[in-house]
Amino acid sequence: MEYLDLSLYEYRRFPIPMRSVGWLGRRFGVQGGGGQDLGAADRQRIRGASQRLGSVTLGTHECEFCPPDSTFEGNGEYRYYGRSGDVYVAPMMILHYMEEHGYRPPEEFLDGLKDIGRLEWDWRAERMLAVLLDESEDFDFRCEAIIDLVNWRDGRVLDALMHSIQDEELVDSAGDEIGRSLGVLVARGDVGDLRVESLPEMVRIGLGQIVPQ
Numbered sequence: 001m002e003y004l005d006l007s008l009y010e011y012r013r014f015p016i017p018m019r020s021v022g023w024l025g026r027r028f029g030v031q032g033g034g035g036q037d038l039g040a041a042d043r044q045r046i047r048g049a050s051q052r053l054g055s056v057t058l059g060t061h062e063c064e065f066c067p068p069d070s071t072f073e074g075n076g077e078y079r080y081y082g083r084s085g086d087v088y089v090a091p092m093m094i095l096h097y098m099e100e101h102g103y104r105p106p107e108e109f110l111d112g113l114k115d116i117g118r119l120e121w122d123w124r125a126e127r128m129l130a131v132l133l134d135e136s137e138d139f140d141f142r143c144e145a146i147i148d149l150v151n152w153r154d155g156r157v158l159d160a161l162m163h164s165i166q167d168e169e170l171v172d173s174a175g176d177e178i179g180r181s182l183g184v185l186v187a188r189g190d191v192g193d194l195r196v197e198s199l200p201e202m203v204r205i206g207l208g209q210i211v212p213q
């Protein structure tokens with residue numbers, strides 16, 4: 001899986017359009033390498049924004065720049081929602097490429113990360129909310145919506161997560177993700193009264209990873 005930086009993401013289907021960052025391979029090499037090194041502030045900002053992996057069911061991807069006997073591999077992707085409306089998506093390997101192989105993401109992406117703070121409820125949030133609540137939607141889309149909706153700080157997100165707990169199929173496949181998303185909301189003080197003992201076990205496990213019970 002190798003894509004030019006800022007090209008439209010087409011690795012797989014996703015409910016909203018995204019642009020690729022850091023999908024490196026042999027054909028295009030270490031894109032952005034050889035130029036100015038990334039400064040400490042940019043590194044810190046990228047690490048800070050790369051916290052939660054989505055799409056971990058994607059296949060494993062091996063680093064094509066490490067020597068054969070020390071191959072680094074990764075799984076899953078980070079998605080970055082900018083306030084401007086753009087969404088960028090990078091493989092989990094982006095941090096490795098940056099630290100070990102001199103990868104420098106495009107300026108547009110670096111600038112976007114400076115502005116990644118609190119998001120206004122927008123069409124992307126509406127789309128993800130609709131995806132999660134619609135039982136006829138693509139099941140993988142619904143699981144990813146569980147992860148990405150917490151980018152918005154809005155009561156509708158908690159309502160949707162609590163609603164998704166009633167969906168047995170979602171809880172079976174993504175109960176831990178529901179729990180982790182609930183944990184994010186609890187950690188930032190957005191949940192008044194959560195009856196943890198009434199939650200399905202998988203949801204409790206995910207929750208406990210973010211806010212130890």
Ligand SMILES: [Zn+2]
Pocket residue numbers: 063064065066072096100101
């Ligand atoms: Zn490597």
